[in-house]
Structures are given as structure tokens and as C-alpha cells.
Amino acid sequence: MMQVAEIVVDVPTMQTNRPWTYLIPKSLINILVPGMRVVVPFGNSNRQIQGFVVTVHESTETAQLKPVISVIELNPVLTPELIQLGNELANRNFVFMVSMYQAMLPNVMRAKYSKQLRLNQPDALKQPEVQAMFADRDLVDFNAGDVDMALLPALKAYQQQGVLDVVYQVDNRAKVKLVRMITPLLSTNEYDQLRHALRATAKKQARLLTYLMKLGSNPQSTTQFEKQAGVTANDIKVAAQKGWVEIEEVEAYRIPKLVEPIKQTTPLTLNSEQQDAYDQIVAAVNGQTNHVFLLEGVTGSGKTEIYLQVIAQVLSQNRTALMLVPEITLTPQMVHRVKGRFGSMVAVMHSGLSDGERYDEWRRVKRHEAQVVIGARSAVFAPLDNIGIIIVDEEHESSYKQEENPRYHARDVAILRAKYHNAVVVLGSATPSLESRARAQRNRYTLLRLTHRALANPLPTSEVVDMRDVIKQGGDDIFSDQLLKKIGDRIDRNEQSVLMLNRRGYANFLMCRQCGFVPMCPNCDLAMTVHQDTKRLECHICGANQPIPNECPMCGSDRIRPYGTGTQKVEEQLQIRFPNARIIRMDVDTTRKKGATDRLLTQFGQKKADILVGTQMIAKGLDFPDVTLVGILNADTTLNLPDFRASERTFQLITQVSGRAGRADKKGEVVIQTYNPQHYAIALAKQQDYERFFSKEMQIRHTWRYAPYYYSVQIKISHQFENQVAKAAYQLVEWLRNKIADDTIIFGPAPTTVRRMKNRYYYQILIKFKHDTGLEKALTELMADAQNLSKDGIQLAIDREPVSLI
Ligand SMILES: Nc1ncnc2c1ncn2[C@@H]1O[C@H](COP(=O)(O)OP(=O)(O)OP(=O)(O)O)[C@@H](O)[C@H]1O
Numbered sequence: 001m002m003q004v005a006e007i008v009v010d011v012p013t014m015q016t017n018r019p020w021t022y023l024i025p026k027s028l029i030n031i032l033v034p035g036m037r038v039v040v041p042f043g044n045s046n047r048q049i050q051g052f053v054v055t056v057h058e059s060t061e062t063a064q065l066k067p068v069i070s071v072i073e074l075n076p077v078l079t080p081e082l083i084q085l086g087n088e089l090a091n092r093n094f095v096f097m098v099s100m101y102q103a104m105l106p107n108v109m110r111a112k113y114s115k116q117l118r119l120n121q122p123d124a125l126k127q128p129e130v131q132a133m134f135a136d137r138d139l140v141d142f143n144a145g146d147v148d149m150a151l152l153p154a155l156k157a158y159q160q161q162g163v164l165d166v167v168y169q170v171d172n173r174a175k176v177k178l179v180r181m182i183t184p185l186l187s188t189n190e191y192d193q194l195r196h197a198l199r200a201t202a203k204k205q206a207r208l209l210t211y212l213m214k215l216g217s218n219p220q221s222t223t224q225f226e227k228q229a230g231v232t233a234n235d236i237k238v239a240a241q242k243g244w245v246e247i248e249e250v251e252a253y254r255i256p257k258l259v260e261p262i263k264q265t266t267p268l269t270l271n272s273e274q275q276d277a278y279d280q281i282v283a284a285v286n287g288q289t290n291h292v293f294l295l296e297g298v299t300g301s302g303k304t305e306i307y308l309q310v311i312a313q314v315l316s317q318n319r320t321a322l323m324l325v326p327e328i329t330l331t332p333q334m335v336h337r338v339k340g341r342f343g344s345m346v347a348v349m350h351s352g353l354s355d356g357e358r359y360d361e362w363r364r365v366k367r368h369e370a371q372v373v374i375g376a377r378s379a380v381f382a383p384l385d386n387i388g389i390i391i392v393d394e395e396h397e398s399s400y401k402q403e404e405n406p407r408y409h410a411r412d413v414a415i416l417r418a419k420y421h422n423a424v425v426v427l428g429s430a431t432p433s434l435e436s437r438a439r440a441q442r443n444r445y446t447l448l449r450l451t452h453r454a455l456a457n458p459l460p461t462s463e464v465v466d467m468r469d470v471i472k473q474g475g476d477d478i479f480s481d482q483l484l485k486k487i488g489d490r491i492d493r494n495e496q497s498v499l500m501l502n503r504r505g506y507a508n509f510l511m512c513r514q515c516g517f518v519p520m521c522p523n524c525d526l527a528m529t530v531h532q533d534t535k536r537l538e539c540h541i542c543g544a545n546q547p548i549p550n551e552c553p554m555c556g557s558d559r560i561r562p563y564g565t566g567t568q569k570v571e572e573q574l575q576i577r578f579p580n581a582r583i584i585r586m587d588v589d590t591t592r593k594k595g596a597t598d599r600l601l602t603q604f605g606q607k608k609a610d611i612l613v614g615t616q617m618i619a620k621g622l623d624f625p626d627v628t629l630v631g632i633l634n635a636d637t638t639l640n641l642p643d644f645r646a647s648e649r650t651f652q653l654i655t656q657v658s659g660r661a662g663r664a665d666k667k668g669e670v671v672i673q674t675y676n677p678q679h680y681a682i683a684l685a686k687q688q689d690y691e692r693f694f695s696k697e698m699q700i701r702h703t704w705r706y707a708p709y710y711y712s713v714q715i716k717i718s719h720q721f722e723n724q725v726a727k728a729a730y731q732l733v734e735w736l737r738n739k740i741a742d743d744t745i746i747f748g749p750a751p752t753t754v755r756r757m758k759n760r761y762y763y764q765i766l767i768k769f770k771h772d773t774g775l776e777k778a779l780t781e782l783m784a785d786a787q788n789l790s791k792d793g794i795q796l797a798i799d800r801e802p803v804s805l806i
């Protein structure tokens with residue numbers, strides 16, 4: 001009997017997508033446990049790769065097995081729960097196991113490989129240049145530019161003779177930050193005596209001793225010590241050699257910083273609706289029953305306060321809490337609210353952190369030093385033990401779905417994890433997704449409703465402005481008079497306005513008035529967006545950019561002009577109309593730098609600006625008491641998308657951004673500018689009537705057989721040449737037709753809305769079904785086949801419940 005380990009290796013292909021058995025060498029017996037990262041040999045060449053141990057057991061058939069080479073760290077990085085979850089998700093979402101495991105870990109744990117040349121037989125080296133290369137070493141880094149490419153033929157020949165080997169090494173990039181700490185070893189008295197014994201010329205040592213007397217027995221970092229004592233690193237080294245102090249390296253955490261200090265807060269007294277919701281959730285928490293609640297509460301109804309009090313209850317039982325929020329609402333304001341209640345028990349996880357910060361927050365959770373995690377999508381994999389509650393705020397947000405491989409929906413993952421821990425899930429939103437609301441209708445989830453705002457102030461009143469009339473009367477196509485007047489009033493009253501336009505840049509596109517030419521992206525079938533701040537045209541799909549031409553490249557005319565409106569133009573035009581107004585613009589372009597969102601929102605919160613202009617990133621979560629006006633400049637941008645969720649998106653967006661107005665004691669107003677005033681999504685958003693929207697939209701979904709009545713899977717397929725992708729797509733549909741159930745519906749193949757992206761042509765196939773095991777089997781087969789297709793240059797992606805059909 002020998003100890004063996006089942007290991008999933010870092011080779012994301014269909015053939016390798018299973019655990020492989022390895023022998024555990026004597027030195028690693030009792031050390032190797034499931035969840036650990038290891039280095040193993042793989043393939044005929046035995047190159048070294050990273051693997052994840054999934055099980056350890058005994059076996060008699062071990063003759064053929066290769067041994068594990070080493071462990072990457074001594075503690076497992078995945079818990080048994082996460083391993084099981086990873087397998088389940090891989091299976092369901094047509095993803096490789098190893099890709100799923102890696103998605104659960106901080107970026108720095110993604111393996112990097114380096115290639116090295118190892119000299120085996122020094123005496124066999126005859127060529128002088130190669131001899132020179134190995135003059136003082138027998139390992140040469142292949143990636144670092146150490147190797148003269150002219151030597152490649154010679155190296156290859158030596159490799160074939162066995163003189164040289166190419167070895168692959170797994171680099172561990174997960175680095176702990178170390179700080180050098182200095183600890184005084186002697187008493188104040190002893191330091192004093194030493195100082196008196198010094199020669200008069202030993203000025204620096206005297207200074208060092210004087211400082212040590214002040215420091216008492218407290219350790220201090222060497223950098224701080226140097227600065228405050230006015231000594232050098234060398235002086236400290238001498239002191240250590242003399243036994244005056246001890247220097248050691250200790251681990252330090254990189255904790256993400258905020259502009260403003262955290263203010264501690266205490267629980268508010270809940271109003272009766274809040275209390276009722278709280279009581280039901282806490283009853284489930286106390287009973288440790290796995291249960292899902294849908295908390296449908298109008299904007300500003302105090303959902304966040306309920307979350308905080310439920311978390312407090314869970315913590316009092318020594319269990320842990322996970323709170324997910326969409327990336328764009330994981331604002332410093334939200335972090336302040338959670339840290340204000342739970343202080344250093346909180347770990348924050350989102351993409352705005354540096355790799356080091358993310359790794360350290362992850363370690364704090366892993367070591368049980370943080371019991372509350374607040375984070376965006378991928379935080380759903382936080383290595384928490386003993387979870388009592390999982391909150392998914394703004395549960396309707398499409399950003400919870402990871403759109404690239406490995407695809408997963410954080411809301412689904414949250415529900416799976418809660419099942420494992422017998423924990424409670426709270427899905428919260430003012431505008432729940434149709435899917436979740438429908439489940440509540442069928443009592444799969446418990447519906448909890450908050451129908452009014454927490455502070456007894458009413459919801460804002462909304463006005464819809466028909467922009468067709470405005471244009472007919474020769475008005476401005478960006479701002480209606482009604483909106484301008486209201487903005488002016490706010491400036492006079494020293495209140496604030498929020499204006500949303502869902503398009504960044506200056507203008508949609510550039511067009512020549514003479515010949516009609518529109519500059520297109522060279523890689524995509526999409527007009528390039530005008531950016532006035534950088535004076536460039538930019539493709540919003542692939543990022544390609546070029547200078548804005550002064551004359552038309554086709555006909556030479558200088559009458560080439562920007563068309564349409566983006567946030568930059570809104571800012572510019574607003575400044576012309578209100579020269580004294582202070583305006584902050586928030587979009588991808590102004591928030592790219594680390595900490596920029598925090599800075600801009602802090603400024604707005606401190607009333608250093610009158611108007612906040614932005615894309616949908618300002619629509620959710622913001623809670624500023626002096627915002628009394630919200631303007632939606634073009635409510636139709638999301639409505640016109642060719643997607644069955646267009647109405648739902650539009651309703652959600654208008655309702656959410658409207659909810660930013662009048663959240664404290666001042667009354668709020670909303671102006672909705674639209675070219676489709678009669679559309680039910682806009683009319684019902686004006687009334688903030690979610691329940692009516694829900695029943696209307698459910699009828700439409702039923703008629704057209706969409707979610708939540710049908711499940712859907714999208715297959716996206718692409719190739720460099722359009723005829724190839726079309727052919728493959730039609731063949732695929734033919735193949736599928738023989739495998740699916742009678743009531744399963746296939747749409748397409750059809751080219752995607754933007755036909756060519758990044759120099760590839762895209763086709764899509766949409767499949768709608770109720771229950772279809774034949775289809776499930778076909779899709780698994782297809783995933784295996786994707787690898788063969790990729791040999792012909794065809795890429796294929798299977799997306800369960802796609803959130804965007806564009
Ligand atoms: N019980 C309460 N007593 C007093 N103030 C409260 C209470 N509950 C919430 N508030 C306050 O009401 C405001 C709105 O609450 P909160 O931001 O939690 O609402 P929300 O439902 O999460 O809003 P949204 O969905 O619009 O982001 C906040 O300023 C909050 O401090």
C-alpha cells in the first residue's frame with residue numbers, strides 16, 4: 001500500500017479535465033492534503049506544472065505513477081467545500097475544473113512558468129559561445145533574454161544529444177510582504193549607561209541610544225526608526241551586532257486605504273417594515289435553516305441597515321458573513337458603512353485593489369482574522385468557513401455574471417454555498433430580476449417587501465419629457481428647458497444634481513457632411529467614438545485609437561463633424577450654460593486610475609461640486625442627502641438594444657438612478673428625457689411601480705417564450721473569415737437538431753449585432769428549452785469537440801443563461 005494523491009493539473013483541455021493519480025513521496029506523507037497547490041511532472045516531456053490536490057488515499061497499483069515533486073505552500077488554498085463547488089460549477093457551466101479552481105483564488109496564485117536550460121554534460125559542450133553561456137552556472141533562464149537567438153540551432157542539437165535539458169519551473173508569485181521590525185532588548189537604565197560610556201565622537205550611536213530610551217520596550221519598523229531617530233540602516237545593524245536590539249522580519253498586510261477615516265456607527269432603530277423583514281431573516285439564521293429571501297425594497301428603504309444588523313446577529317453566533325455588491329456600487333461609501341459597523345473584522349475584495357492587497361485580504365479571511373467579506377462578483381469564492389449569511393445586494397445586476405470563461409453567475413454560486421453551510425441567503429433589490437421575483441411568486445423564495453423609504457420621506461416625483469416635441473420646437477437635443485431650469489434652481493439653492501447619460505466619450509461618431517464617410521474601427525464593424533480630451537477616435541470594443549482627422553480622409557472636405565452625445569460633451573455644454581457650476585464627471589475614462597472613484601465621490605459628498613455627470617456607474621448605491629434632482633438625459637439607450645431583457649434593463653436603470661434623489665429630508669425630483677414616452681418600461685419606471693412592471697413583463701416573456709418561462713443557452717462561434725464561421729454555425733445547428741427534445745427551440749444561426757470584433761466574425765445560436773437531457777448531453781459533447789474546431793481556427797463558447805444577447 002502506498003499513499004497517492006488525485007491531482008487536477010494546470011492544463012485546461014478536455015483530455016486533461018479530470019484528476020490524475022500521483023505518488024506521494026515519503027517526504028510529503030502527512031504533509032500533502034486536499035486543497036494544496038503542488039508541482040507535478042506532466043506529459044511525455046515531464047514538464048513541471050502546477051496542480052491542485054483533490055483527494056489523498058491509499059493504492060496498491062503504483063508502479064506506473066509519477067511522484068509529486070513539491071508543494072507550493074504548506075497550507076491548502078482550497079477547502080473541501082470549494083473543491084466540491086468548483087467541480088459542480090465546472091460541470092454545469094462547461095468549464096474546465098482547473099479554470100474554476102483558479103477563478104476562486106487571488107490572481108497571484110495563477111501559476112507562471114519559466115523555462116530554463118539545464119546543462120547535464122559539461123564536457124560534451126564544444127561550441128565556445130555555448131560554453132561561454134554556461135561558464136559560471138549550469139542553469140540559464142530562457143525567458144530573460146540571456147540566450148542569444150543565433151545559438152538556437154546549436155542548443156537544439158545539444159538537447160537532442162542529451163547534453164542539455166529544457167526544464168520548466170513553476171514560479172510562485174504569491175509573495176508575502178515583510179517588514180523589518182526592531183525590538184529593544186535592554187532596559188532604559190542600561191541604555192543610559194551605554195550612552196555615558198560612549199566616546200564623544202560617537203554622535204550617531206548616542207542619538208540611537210537616546211531614542212531607544214524613549215521607545216521603551218515597543219517594537220518599531222526599521223524605516224520609522226531610522227526616520228525618527230535620525231540614524232541609518234547601518235547604525236541599526238551595528239546596534240544589533242552589539243546586542244542592543246533585535247531585528248526580525250514579520251509579515252505585514254497590505255490593507256486597502258480610503259480617503260476619509262472610518263467613523264464607527266451604531267445600529268439604527270428599525271422601522272416596522274424593516275423590523276418585520278429582519279425578524280424573519282433572523283429566525284431562519286437562528287434556526288440554521290438554508291433559506292432564500294428576496295428583499296424587494298424601494299430605493300432608500302433601508303435595505304443596507306437590515307443587512308448590517310443581520311450580519312451582527314450572525315457574528316454573535318461566531319459564524320461568518322458574505323456580502324456581495326456589484327463592482328460599481330462597491331463604492332468607498334459602501335465600504336465605510338460596513339467597516340463603520342464591523343471595523344477590522346471586514347475584508348474587502350474587488351478589482352480596484354492591487355494584486356498584493358487582494359492576496360492579503362484573502363489571507364486574512366483564510367486565517368479567520370476577518371469574519372465579514374464585502375466584495376464584488378469573485379468574492380463569492382472568499383475562503384470563509386462556517387458561513388451564516390450571504391447577502392447579494394442589487395441581485396438583478398448583470399455584472400454578477402462572469403461573461404468570459406470560466407463563466408459563472410455569482411448569485412447561483414451564493415445559493416450553492418449557502419446550501420453547503422446551512423446558511424441564509426438574502427437577495428436584495430428595488431428592482432429584482434424577473435427570475436428571482438418569479439421564484440418568490442412560486443414560494444421557492446420568501447418575499448419580503450419594504451414599500452416606503454426609511455426616513456419617512458416620499459419617493460421622488462418624476463416627470464417624463466418627450467424629446468420629439470423638444471426637437472420639433474427647435475429645442476436643444478441634450479437638455480430640455482424643464483431640466484435646465486431645475487438644474488439652475490438647485491445651484492441657486494445650494495443643492496446637488498445627478499445627471500446620467502449612458503455613453504462615454506464626446507460624441508458617438510464622426511461623419512463627413514460632404515460625402516457621408518464615418519471612420520470605422522479597423523478591427524471591428526463599429527464606428528469609432530470621438531474623445532475630445534485625448535483628441536482621438538477610440539473603438540469601445542477593442543480599444544484601437546487614432547487622431548481625430550481635420551479633414552475627411554475620403555473626400556478631403558473639412559466639414560467632418562461629431563454626431564451624438566457622450567458624457568464629455570454633456571460636461572462641456574453644461575459648463576457653457578452654467579459657467580459657475582462645479583461639475584464632476586464620472587465614467588470609465590475619469591475613474592481608470594486607482595482611487596479615482598473614491599476621490600471623486602468624496603469631493604461630491606463634501607459638496608465641492610454642484611453636478612455629478614456620469615454613465616450608469618452613478619446609478620446605484622449612492623446616498624447623498626443634498627441630491628434633490630436626477631436627470632436621465634436619454635432613457636432610450638438601453639431600450640433600443642436587440643435583447644429580450646432591454647425593457648427590464650431600462651426599467652431597472654431608470655428606477656435605480658431616480659432613487660438617488662431626495663434620500664434625506666429634502667424632496668427629490670426626477671426628469672426623464674425620452675423619445676419613447678409611451679413605452680411601458682419608461683411609464684412604469686416614472687411611477688416606480690415594480691410590481692406592475694413585473695406582471696406586464698411576465699406576460700410578454702410568456703408570449704415570446706423567454707426566461708423565466710424557458711431556460712436558455714447561447715452558443716457563440718467565431719472565425720477570422722465570415723464564410724467559415726457561417727458554414728460551421730449552420731453545420732452545428734443541423735447536428736443539434738437531431739439531439740434535442742421536441743419542445744426545444746433553436747434560433748439562428750445569425751450574425752451578432754456587431755458582426756466583426758477584434759478581426760473575427762461572430763455568429764450566435766440561441767436555444768430555448770424547458771427540460772432537455774438530450775441537449776445537455778449534446779452540449780457536453782460539443783465542449784469536447786471545441787478543441788478540434790479550434791484546430792481550424794474556430795472558437796466556440798457555450799453560455800448558459802446569457803445575460804446579454806448582443
Ligand atoms: N431605521 C432607520 N432609521 C433611520 N435612518 C435609516 C434607517 N434605515 C435606513 N436609514 C437611512 O436611510 C437612508 C437609505 O437607506 P439605505 O441606503 O440603507 O437604503 P437602500 O434600501 O439600501 O437604498 P438603495 O437601494 O437605494 O441603495 C440611509 O441614509 C440610511 O442611513
Ligand SMILES: [Zn+2]
Nearest residue numbers: 512515552555
Ligand atoms: Zn467626405
Ligand SMILES: [Zn+2]
Nearest residue numbers: 521524539542
Ligand atoms: Zn475595434
